Amino acid sequence: xxxxxxxxxxxSIGQQVLEVMEQKPLEYKLISIAFGENVExxxxxxxKFNPTFVSAKSKEIANLLKAKxxxxxxxxxxxxxxxxxxxxxxxxxxINSLVGSVGLLPTVKAIEAGRKxxxxxxxxxxxxxxxxSSLAKKHDVSLIPIDSEHSAxxxxxxxxxxxDVKRLIxxxxxxxxxxxxxxxxxxxxxxxxxxxxxxxxxxxxxxDSATMMNKGFEVIEAKYLFDMDLDQIDVIIHPQSIVHSMVxxxxxxxxxxLGVSDMRLPIQFALSYPHHETLSLVKPLxxxxxxxxxxxxxxxxxxxxxxxxxxxxxKGGLYPAVLNASNEAAVNLFLNGKIAFSKIxxxxxxxxxxxxxxxxxxxxxxxxxxxxxxEKINRKFNx
Amino acid sequence: xxxxxxxxxxxSIGQQVLEVMEQKPLEYKLISIAFGENVExxxxxxxKFNPTFVSAKSKEIANLLKAKxxxxxxxxxxxxxxxxxxxxxxxxxxINSLVGSVGLLPTVKAIEAGRKxxxxxxxxxxxxxxxxSSLAKKHDVSLIPIDSEHSAxxxxxxxxxxxDVKRLIxxxxxxxxxxxxxxxxxxxxxxxxxxxxxxxxxxxxxxDSATMMNKGFEVIEAKYLFDMDLDQIDVIIHPQSIVHSMVxxxxxxxxxxLGVSDMRLPIQFALSYPHHETLSLVKPLxxxxxxxxxxxxxxxxxxxxxxxxxxxxxKGGLYPAVLNASNEAAVNLFLNGKIAFSKIxxxxxxxxxxxxxxxxxxxxxxxxxxxxxxEKINRKFNx
Numbered sequence: 001x002x003x004x005x006x007x008x009x010x011x012s013i014g015q016q017v018l019e020v021m022e023q024k025p026l027e028y029k030l031i032s033i034a035f036g037e038n039v040e041x042x043x044x045x046x047x048k049f050n051p052t053f054v055s056a057k058s059k060e061i062a063n064l065l066k067a068k069x070x071x072x073x074x075x076x077x078x079x080x081x082x083x084x085x086x087x088x089x090x091x092x093x094x095i096n097s098l099v100g101s102v103g104l105l106p107t108v109k110a111i112e113a114g115r116k117x118x119x120x121x122x123x124x125x126x127x128x129x130x131x132x133s134s135l136a137k138k139h140d141v142s143l144i145p146i147d148s149e150h151s152a153x154x155x156x157x158x159x160x161x162x163x164d165v166k167r168l169i170x171x172x173x174x175x176x177x178x179x180x181x182x183x184x185x186x187x188x189x190x191x192x193x194x195x196x197x198x199x200x201x202x203x204x205x206x207x208d209s210a211t212m213m214n215k216g217f218e219v220i221e222a223k224y225l226f227d228m229d230l231d232q233i234d235v236i237i238h239p240q241s242i243v244h245s246m247v248x249x250x251x252x253x254x255x256x257x258l259g260v261s262d263m264r265l266p267i268q269f270a271l272s273y274p275h276h277e278t279l280s281l282v283k284p285l286x287x288x289x290x291x292x293x294x295x296x297x298x299x300x301x302x303x304x305x306x307x308x309x310x311x312x313x314x315k316g317g318l319y320p321a322v323l324n325a326s327n328e329a330a331v332n333l334f335l336n337g338k339i340a341f342s343k344i345x346x347x348x349x350x351x352x353x354x355x356x357x358x359x360x361x362x363x364x365x366x367x368x369x370x371x372x373x374x375e376k377i378n379r380k381f382n383x
Numbered sequence: 384x385x386x387x388x389x390x391x392x393x394x395s396i397g398q399q400v401l402e403v404m405e406q407k408p409l410e411y412k413l414i415s416i417a418f419g420e421n422v423e424x425x426x427x428x429x430x431k432f433n434p435t436f437v438s439a440k441s442k443e444i445a446n447l448l449k450a451k452x453x454x455x456x457x458x459x460x461x462x463x464x465x466x467x468x469x470x471x472x473x474x475x476x477x478i479n480s481l482v483g484s485v486g487l488l489p490t491v492k493a494i495e496a497g498r499k500x501x502x503x504x505x506x507x508x509x510x511x512x513x514x515x516s517s518l519a520k521k522h523d524v525s526l527i528p529i530d531s532e533h534s535a536x537x538x539x540x541x542x543x544x545x546x547d548v549k550r551l552i553x554x555x556x557x558x559x560x561x562x563x564x565x566x567x568x569x570x571x572x573x574x575x576x577x578x579x580x581x582x583x584x585x586x587x588x589x590x591d592s593a594t595m596m597n598k599g600f601e602v603i604e605a606k607y608l609f610d611m612d613l614d615q616i617d618v619i620i621h622p623q624s625i626v627h628s629m630v631x632x633x634x635x636x637x638x639x640x641l642g643v644s645d646m647r648l649p650i651q652f653a654l655s656y657p658h659h660e661t662l663s664l665v666k667p668l669x670x671x672x673x674x675x676x677x678x679x680x681x682x683x684x685x686x687x688x689x690x691x692x693x694x695x696x697x698k699g700g701l702y703p704a705v706l707n708a709s710n711e712a713a714v715n716l717f718l719n720g721k722i723a724f725s726k727i728x729x730x731x732x733x734x735x736x737x738x739x740x741x742x743x744x745x746x747x748x749x750x751x752x753x754x755x756x757x758e759k760i761n762r763k764f765n766x
Contacts, residue, residue: 155636159542164659169670236670246641249659251651252667253538254641258629268634276547276632284635287552287619287678295670 002028002271003089005115006097007081007106009033010041012202013097013120013146013263018045019281020268028271032087034080034098034106037061046072053087055080081106086113093271096121097146099204100328101370104128108363111141118270120146122205122217123328127321128366129224129313144270145225149218151266152244152257153226158274160247168222169246169254171238172298172306173198175210178239182302185342190334193341198241198261207331211344216309220320223313230310237296242285260285305345312352317359319352321366325373326351333381347377385411385654386472388498389480390464390489392416393424395585396480396503396529396646401428402664403651411654415470417463417481417489420444429455436470438463464489469496476654479504480529482587483711484753487511491746494524501653503529505588505600506711510704511749512607512696527653528608532601534649535627535640536609541657543630551605552629552637554621555681555689556581558593561622565685568725573717576724581624581644590714594727599692603703606696613693620679625668643668688728695735700742702735704749708756709734716764730760 004021008014014035021028030049035042036057046054046069055075056062062076075083085094085106094110095118096103103121108128110117112135119125125132125143136143145154149170157165176195177185193210194203201209208214219233236246244266246256259265262282269276300307312319330347333339339347351373358365387404391397397418404411413432418425419440429437429452438458439445445459458466468477468489477493478501479486486504491511493500495518502508508515508526519526528537532553540548559578560568576593577586584592591597602616627649629639642648645665652659683690695702713730716722722730734756741748 156638161658243639248667251648251655251659251662252642252665253648253652253659254668254670255539256626256639256641258637258639259635265634265636269636272634275544276634276636279634282635284631285637287637288680291678293676293678295674295676297671 001026002091002093003031004028005032005084005087005089005092005094005110006030007034007085007095007103008036008097008099008121009045010035010038011097011099012200013267014095015041016264017095017097017267018049020264020271020279021049023279023281028093031089031092032084034084039064043068053084055084078102078105082109085110086115092116093118095146095270096124099202101127101324101367104367105363107132108135111135111139114139114141116142116144118144118146122147122214122221123324125221125224126217126324127370128363129220129320130316131363131366133224133227143225144273145221146263146266146270147218147221148261148263148266149245150221150225151269153222153247154273155257155269156245156247156255157226162227164249165228165232166248166250166252167232167234168226168228169248170215170218170222170233170235171241171243171245172212172215172235173209173239173241174237174296174303175212177210178237182342186340188341190337193334197239199263201263203335204328204331207334207344208327210341211305211327212303213305213309213327213344213348215303216306217324219306219309220313230313235298235306237298239294239296240290240292242287242290242293258285258287305348308348308352315355317355317357318361318365318369319355321361321369322351322355322373323348325370326377329374329377333377336382338381338383347381351377384409385474385476386414387411388415388467388470388472388475388477388493389413390417390468390478390486391419391480391482391504392428393418393421394480394482395583396650397478398424399647400478400480400650401432403647403654403662404432406662406664411476414472414475415467417467422447426451436467438467461485461488465492468493469498475499476501478529479507482585484510484707484750487750488746490515491518494518494522497522497524499525499527501527501529505530505597505604506707508604508607509600509707510753511746512603512703513699514746514749516607516610526608527656528604529646529649529653530601530604531644531646531649532628533604533608534652536605536630537656538640538652539628539630539638540609545610547632548611548615549631549633549635550615550617551609551611552631553598553601553605553616553618554624554626554628555595555598555618556592556622556624557620557679557686558595560593561620565725569723571724573720576717580622582646584646586718587711587714590717590727591710593724594688595686596688596692596710596727596731598686599689600707602689603692603696613696618681618689620681622677622679623673623675625670625673625676641668641670688731691731691735698738700738700740701744701748701752702738704744704752705734705738705756706731708753709760712757712760716760719765721764721766730764734760
């Protein structure tokens with residue numbers, strides 16, 4: 001029996017984690033959760049899974065839950081999330097499916113507590129890849145990816161020799177605007193951008209897919225998860241999202257992982273690895289019915305954010321943190337109708353042109369920069 | 384340094400094995416070869432690789448070589464092939480790239496001598512899969528596949544848990560007549576049938592690809608190589624021959640191996656596994672340039688031989704040996720202009736309708752049946 005600490009329990013990934021856990025009630029017990037403001041969803045989770053500790057975004061929500069469920073412990077804010085991430089239990093497992101920079105600190109604390117971590121929060125490695133990598137090494141903690149692309153690579157590489165790898169090839173659907181020209185993007189609506197062709201995901205990541213910032217983040221994550229050089233990581237457009245990613249070996253043999261677009265597959269694999277256990281929730285992939293898989297070169301002029309993400313990592317220092325903070329603020333502004341879609345990229349570029357020169361920033365530098373950049377962008381556009 | 388015994392040295396696979404070995408003269412030494420009648424090619428091999436022992440098909444050719452190269456040992460016929468397969472050497476490695484039933488006995492003898500075997504000869508496992516499997520287990524010998532399809536599965540499964548496998552999916556290009564109807568096949572010429580869309584291979588296997596008998600054989604081989612049930616092995620049409628085969632795991636995750644159509648890749652992997660070593664002979668696969676991969680259901684009515692091969696294994700006894708012998712004889716007749724292309728299948732079906740009832744045949748039963756069936760078919764059609 002593994003005791004699961006689930007951060008971001010009411011989000012898209014969190015909900016799917018619970019669906020997978022429900023299939024194996026004898027293997028997994030939900031011990032703690034952290035969530036934001038979705039009280040109704042949190043109540044359902046509490047009543048169904050009976051966690052010992054629950055953390056909400058605000059004190060008000062925490063008090064409300066405490067009144068309704070006097071037997072559970074409650075917490076709130078950053079302190080609550082960290083308590084949820086490091087909640088004392090035998091055989092603990094932390095699943096970080098928080099969205100945004102709020103996911104960074106709980107990862108750090110869970111690593112310091114020596115917890116095994118299943119990571120769906122992208123920002124952890126984007127903002128602080130170097131710090132997280134050395135911390136994980138120091139505490140001998142493995143970071144297991146939940147993302148479909150990284151899960152694909154993780155599945156392929158299990159049992160293989162890392163020194164035989166030539167490069168990783170991340171697939172990208174191209175999102176809803178793959179066939180649009182850049183000048184067509186000015187007037188796209190929030191609904192257009194949320195209409196991903198293959199995946200049902202949370203709002204933030206769906207917008208990141210439409211701008212391809214998401215793929216830039218995944219390149220950064222892949223570098224740290226699999227300890228590769230940036231120039232060993234390529235991106236290819238694959239509109240069908242059936243091939244979730246690939247690994248090319250030194251002899252030009254390529255191994256690829258394929259499956260339907262269903263996050264419950266990588267979620268279960270992160271839980272059950274190195275085993276592929278039966279998963280009746282997920283439909284089999286019938287390639288005879290899919291018929292055609294297409295691949296196209298990634299056009300760096302059409303989708304510059306992948307290249308920009310690589311450059312930010314090469315520049316190092318606070319560049320990756322600024323990349324993430326400016327994107328997070330800009331996507332929020334777009335989702336709230338404050339800026340046009342094409343403005344997201346402009347805001348990111350503007351901030352990357354004025355990154356404070358701190359080399360080897362520590363965690364506080366990164367977290368402070370995150371707050372400052374977001375406040376600055378919000379002051380300017382959030383009227 | 385590994386000492387290589389190469390059976391079928393002048394054939395298509397044999398030549399490509401030598402190309403790969405040439406890249407690593409410090410790792411591999413050619414110690415013995417067996418070949419058929421291609422004396423010119425054999426001379427080149429002798430002069431370049433300086434093997435200690437050479438076996439030819441006939442005594443005449445062996446004497447001719449002995450006169451020209453007095454320093455080498457020579458042999459001929461079945462005895463010569465077996466000596467080549469079991470030639471005494473430190474760190475020996477047997478590569479069986481013989482074509483046809485002649486490959487069976489040398490495999491048996493090499494297994495009995497405890498040799499590691501790289502197997503390109505399909506007939507070994509088709510004719511005597513049960514016998515070979517138990518013999519290999521008894522002598523703790525591994526059979527490493529060289530075929531692109533089985534190499535794909537072998538690469539995928541390395542480091543994985545066999546009990547997690549749901550099924551193997553062999554890809555088939557469909558050969559040169561994929562788009563033809565059955566009634567169009569009556570008048571196809573030998574040249575039409577030898578014109579494979581993706582692979583340059585020997586004549587026998589190219590015809591087997593056109594009839595899809597080859598894929599039926601590969602299903603049988605896969606059963607024995609990977610210890611799977613027949614109903615765990617499916618075939619899918621994939622005209623581009625880029626995905627060389629796939630494995631579906633219990634969670635519906637599929638791993639696939641991709642690469643250009645170049646046998647030197649599976650050959651090197653069989654030599655270098657578990658490592659994927661640099662292989663400059665083989666071009667990288669650039670999926671952006673390939674663009675499209677297509678998959679279609681295998682039509683058992685259009686290509687009945689895959690199903691017939693499975694049935695032959697299910698019936699057991701001498702059925703697989705008769706399947707192979709009748710096919711081998713029929714393909715030879717077609718290549719020599721004695722029968723029409725569509726007659727190959729008819730001859731196979733006719734022989735499978737009158738298989739002698741011997742259960743658990745031994746090696747002699749199988750080898751005698753092979754000779755009898757071939758003689759019978761030749762008497763009838765070879766005029």
